[in-house]
Amino acid sequence: MDWVRLRLDVDAFDEKEFEPYLQRALTSGIWFTPMTDTPDNRRALYELNKTCSADIPERGEFYSYESYVAERIEVPSFTPEGIIVALDGDTWIGMSATSLHPEGRAFSEMTGVLRPYRGRGLSLALKLLAIRFVRDQGCRWLDTIHHPRNDSAISMNRRLGFIDLP
Numbered sequence: 001m002d003w004v005r006l007r008l009d010v011d012a013f014d015e016k017e018f019e020p021y022l023q024r025a026l027t028s029g030i031w032f033t034p035m036t037d038t039p040d041n042r043r044a045l046y047e048l049n050k051t052c053s054a055d056i057p058e059r060g061e062f063y064s065y066e067s068y069v070a071e072r073i074e075v076p077s078f079t080p081e082g083i084i085v086a087l088d089g090d091t092w093i094g095m096s097a098t099s100l101h102p103e104g105r106a107f108s109e110m111t112g113v114l115r116p117y118r119g120r121g122l123s124l125a126l127k128l129l130a131i132r133f134v135r136d137q138g139c140r141w142l143d144t145i146h147h148p149r150n151d152s153a154i155s156m157n158r159r160l161g162f163i164d165l166p
């Protein structure tokens with residue numbers, strides 16, 4: 001499989017173009033927050049991640065809740081303040097999760113928006129906040145990897161300025 005490996009130069013990222021997506025979301029009543037690590041929030045994150053992941057080509061069966069906690073949350077790279085959540089009222093409707101790694105490298109683990117909320121720039125607003133987080137942590141590079149048929153995710157990242165890694 002030729003996975004699509006993408007990288008953003010965070011120092012060169014110009015956020016002005018993407019600010020309006022965030023403002024429009026906020027005006028429409030969607031709000032954004034970094035995750036706090038509580039049992040209820042772990043469960044909400046799991047449900048959202050599972051629902052959105054069902055649309056990743058060839059994703060296969062998702063983790064059980066127990067294995068999600070063991071393999072994605074209770075691991076050294078888990079960074080709750082790097083998980084930006086979008087909410088409509090109390091409902092978690094979008095997420096962008098970033099983990100931090102040595103040598104100034106960050107990894108975009110998962111960005112997802114529930115189907116009824118897609119196509120209105122919410123992933124760009126989420127990613128803008130994720131990129132600000134990465135920059136504030138002093139990381140220069142934000143990497144991600146996608147299934148070659150995941151057109152929406154690949155296009156979204158290219159739109160933000162991600163370029164192909166060899």
Ligand SMILES: CC(C)(COP(=O)(O)OP(=O)(O)OC[C@H]1O[C@@H](n2cnc3c(N)ncnc32)[C@H](O)[C@@H]1OP(=O)(O)O)[C@@H](O)C(=O)NCCC(=O)NCCS
Nearest residue numbers: 055110111112113118119120121122123124152153155156
């Ligand atoms: C990928 C995903 C997060 C995009 O969310 P979204 O909020 O609908 O995306 P946006 O409305 O912010 O669109 C941003 C850009 O992405 C691209 N894009 C979004 N949906 C697209 C689609 N169906 N086809 C092609 N490009 C698409 C476009 O470039 C778009 O910019 P434009 O509208 O100015 O052309 C969403 O489709 C999703 O949750 N998919 C399932 C989970 C997934 O595959 N996540 C990535 C793996 S980590």
